[in-house]
Amino acid sequence: xxxxxxxxxxxxxxxxxxxxxxxxxxxxxxxxxxxxxxxxxxxxxxxxxxxxxxxxxxxxxxxxxxxxxxxxxxxxxxxxxxxxxxxxxxxxxxxxxxxxxxxxxxxxxxxxxxxxxxxxxxxxxxxxxxxxxxxxxxxxxxxxxxxxxxxxxxxxxxxxxxxxxxxxxxxxxxxxxxxxxxxxxxxxxxxxxxxxxxxxxxxxxxxxxxxxxxxxxxxxxxxxxxxxxxxxxxxxxxxxxxxxxxxxxxxxxxxxxxxxxxxxxxxxxxxxxxxxxxxxxxxxxxxxxxxxxxxxxxxxxxxxxxxxxxxxxxxxxxxxxxxxxxxxxxxxxxxxxxxxxxxxxxxxxxxxxxxxxxxxxxxxxxxxxxxxxxxxxxxxxxxxxxxxxxxxxxxxxxxxxxxxxxxxxxxxxxxxxxxxxxxxxxxxxxxxxxxxxxxxxxxxxxxxxxxxxxxxxxxxxxxxxxxxxxxxxxxxxxxx
Numbered sequence: 001x002x003x004x005x006x007x008x009x010x011x012x013x014x015x016x017x018x019x020x021x022x023x024x025x026x027x028x029x030x031x032x033x034x035x036x037x038x039x040x041x042x043x044x045x046x047x048x049x050x051x052x053x054x055x056x057x058x059x060x061x062x063x064x065x066x067x068x069x070x071x072x073x074x075x076x077x078x079x080x081x082x083x084x085x086x087x088x089x090x091x092x093x094x095x096x097x098x099x100x101x102x103x104x105x106x107x108x109x110x111x112x113x114x115x116x117x118x119x120x121x122x123x124x125x126x127x128x129x130x131x132x133x134x135x136x137x138x139x140x141x142x143x144x145x146x147x148x149x150x151x152x153x154x155x156x157x158x159x160x161x162x163x164x165x166x167x168x169x170x171x172x173x174x175x176x177x178x179x180x181x182x183x184x185x186x187x188x189x190x191x192x193x194x195x196x197x198x199x200x201x202x203x204x205x206x207x208x209x210x211x212x213x214x215x216x217x218x219x220x221x222x223x224x225x226x227x228x229x230x231x232x233x234x235x236x237x238x239x240x241x242x243x244x245x246x247x248x249x250x251x252x253x254x255x256x257x258x259x260x261x262x263x264x265x266x267x268x269x270x271x272x273x274x275x276x277x278x279x280x281x282x283x284x285x286x287x288x289x290x291x292x293x294x295x296x297x298x299x300x301x302x303x304x305x306x307x308x309x310x311x312x313x314x315x316x317x318x319x320x321x322x323x324x325x326x327x328x329x330x331x332x333x334x335x336x337x338x339x340x341x342x343x344x345x346x347x348x349x350x351x352x353x354x355x356x357x358x359x360x361x362x363x364x365x366x367x368x369x370x371x372x373x374x375x376x377x378x379x380x381x382x383x384x385x386x387x388x389x390x391x392x393x394x395x396x397x398x399x400x401x402x403x404x405x406x407x408x409x410x411x412x413x414x415x416x417x418x419x420x421x422x423x424x425x426x427x428x429x430x431x432x433x434x435x436x437x438x439x440x441x442x443x444x445x446x447x448x449x450x451x452x453x454x455x456x457x458x459x460x461x462x463x464x465x466x467x468x469x470x471x472x473x474x475x476x477x478x479x480x
Contacts (some may be wrong), residue, residue: 033072037064040096048092058089065361072097073108082109121362122371131359138355139348144322146193152318154311157187160302164191167241167273168198175300177264177274181281182304185342188277191304192243195275199241209239213249217256224255236263241273247296248278252287264295274299286471307343312336315343319350325357327364334366338373348376387425387439393476394421397468408441422448423455424473 041059044050050059062085063075076082085093090107097105125131144150148168153161160180167178180188196210211219223232236242242263250256267274278285281303282296307315313336320327327350339346352372356362388402395402398417405418418440425436426448437443459466 033064033067036097036100037062037072037074040093040100043100044089044092044096047096058084059093070104071106071108073110076109076111078111082111085109121360125356125360134359135352135355138358139351142323142351142354145197146190147197148194150318150322151187151190151194152307152311152315154307154314156305156307156311160187160191160304163300163302164195164275165198167275168195169202170273172273173271176268176271177276177296177299179276179278179282179296179299179301180304181278181301183279183306183341185344186304186306187343188304189245192245192275192277195241196243203240207238207240208243209236209241210243210245212245213247216244216260217250217253220256220259233263237266239267239272241275242267243275245277246279247276248280248285248288250288251285257289257292261289261292261295264292268295280474286467286474306341309336312340312346315346316350319347320354323351323354325350325354325364327353331364331366331369334369335373338369339377345376349373352376387429387431387436390424390428390476391421391439393472394418394424397472406440419451419455420469420472422451423469424476426452427473428476 041055044059045055058081061077065073065075067073076085086109090109094105094107097107125135148161148165151161160182163175163178164180166172167175172178180191182188192210196208199206199208220229220232223229250260264274276296278296281301282288282293285293313332316327316332316335320332335346335349339349349369349372352375353362353364353368356368356372357364362368391402391405394417395405397420398413400414400417404414405421407414409415422436422440425431425439426433433445433448437445437448440447455469459469
């Protein structure tokens with residue numbers, strides 16, 4: 001007499017199947033879709049007297065991917081095998097699935113690693129709000145605590161790493177302040193967080209202030225509004241360690257700069273640890289006061305560069321290990337080849353591939369990696385810098401109306417703003433001269449050439465003018 005067993009429906013995520021009774025001759029619990037498929041094959045082989053050779057060739061190596069409603073999705077090794085299964089075995093397998101699950105079941109076949117099939121699955125995922133929310137939640141929940149142990153060290157960051165670790169153990173005298181700079185997504189925030197976490201672990205009760213420059217600015221402005229600057233001063237001057245991210249944010253904010261200057265001096269005199277990060281070297285923060293530049297440069301400046309190929313491989317492998325997620329070597333190499341300049345994006349690709357596997361059983365492959373990279377880069381891609389944006393920002397610098405810059409007007413402020421806008425447009429966008437001219441009332445090629453040449457010559461002669469133009473370009477790029 002056949003025995004009756006219950007499938008763990010939650011584990012299997014069996015949509016639309018409420019009664020999960022399984023009929024089987026063997027007494028074991030069913031906890032995965034693979035278990036169910038093996039049972040189906042066992043029953044099918046017994047009923048139709050299938051040989052062991054045929055079973056091994058046509059049935060055993062198939063991979064059940066998901067059960068979606070009343071459809072079981074099977075991954076097949078080849079087109080030829082899928083054709084044979086469809087013609088000879090499919091109806092019998094559907095019959096046995098229906099018996100085992102107690103509801104009519106259809107089987108959908110696709111060839112493993114078939115790019116078109118994978119693309120179709122991605123389209124289905126992108127069009128499903130429920131699936132995308134599940135994936136986003138997994139990605140969000142997989143954020144790790146930044147420590148020195150999970151920071152991958154390579155030639156691109158070894159100095160910054162060594163200095164940060166020394167600071168975390170109060171060996172900061174010769175590094176004070178430690179100024180870490182580099183582009184976004186290269187690990188500056190990771191190092192700051194690692195310093196904080198290591199200090200807390202090693203020196204219980206230590207007073208660490210870890211804050212972004214933007215938050216520092218907002219706190220200071222709020223203290224002025226609330227007439228409570230004394231409390232603000234006391235908070236920062238009592239710090240044992242001050243860690244500030246993106247210090248370039250205070251550039252051009254005179255009151256904030258002044259306040260930070262005095263706090264910096266107080267902490268420095270008391271030999272308190274000061275660590276700052278920036279997206280550029282101190283000397284290139286054009287709008288910040290010279291006295292702050294001097295102080296930022298008085299300790300150790302350590303840059304973080306884009307990781308080398310070997311370092312990128314190690315980052316991918318470490319991230320996968322942390323997620324208990326196996327990625328084939330060819331996929332690891334593919335990701336490392338495609339993403340070269342942003343560690344955050346590299347780790348994001350691994351995290352999302354893991355989420356896709358958990359939610360939709362999409363195994364890591366080059367096709368999957370391609371799609372995830374496309375999504376990740378697209379999600380983080382800055383809005384393209386438009387001609388309108390450049391003209392608008394140039395107009396603000398010269399205190400003129402953007403429409404005047406485009407117009408035939410030739411008075412001095414408008415003419416200067418127009419030349420600078422033309423130069424910046426060519427510098428940032430690389431548009432052909434003819435196309436640039438069309439943006440300015442149809443000016444010809446020679447007019448554009450003259451404007452660019454004039455700006456270059458003025459920049460070479462006038463350092464203040466050069467700083468204005470360079471800061472304009474940096475600000476436009478920074479605010480994409």
